[in-house]
Amino acid sequence: MKYPLIKIDEIPDEGAKVVPFFGREVHVYKANGVPKAVSNTCMHFGGPLECKEGKFVCAWHGAEYDMKDGQRLKAPAPPHSRLMFLSTRVEDGVLNYVWGE
Numbered sequence: 001m002k003y004p005l006i007k008i009d010e011i012p013d014e015g016a017k018v019v020p021f022f023g024r025e026v027h028v029y030k031a032n033g034v035p036k037a038v039s040n041t042c043m044h045f046g047g048p049l050e051c052k053e054g055k056f057v058c059a060w061h062g063a064e065y066d067m068k069d070g071q072r073l074k075a076p077a078p079p080h081s082r083l084m085f086l087s088t089r090v091e092d093g094v095l096n097y098v099w100g101e
């Protein structure tokens with residue numbers, strides 16, 4: 001099954017764009033040219049994330065995450081926590097969330 005997230009040409013070359021996802025949000029962006037989609041949910045208490053200087057930074061208490069792999073860089077998110085990435089596939093110029101395949 002698949003669910004379209006965004007057209008590839010609408011993903012910014014720098015930074016990230018927030019798109020709706022089943023009543024929630026995901027950040028879509030490019031890491032080394034590869035499109036990615038990650039839940040806009042901090043692993044501390046679920047706060048929203050902002051894309052700042054190549055990192056995702058939580059607006060609530062300041063936890064930071066690496067945009068390459070979602071690994072936590074700074075507390076108060078738990079050590080070794082990681083942001084939730086969606087499984088995706090590009091088809092016909094569209095980035096899709098895919099599951100159950």
Ligand code: FES
Binds near residue numbers: 046047059060061063
């Ligand atoms: S909810 Fe993100 S740092 Fe607290």
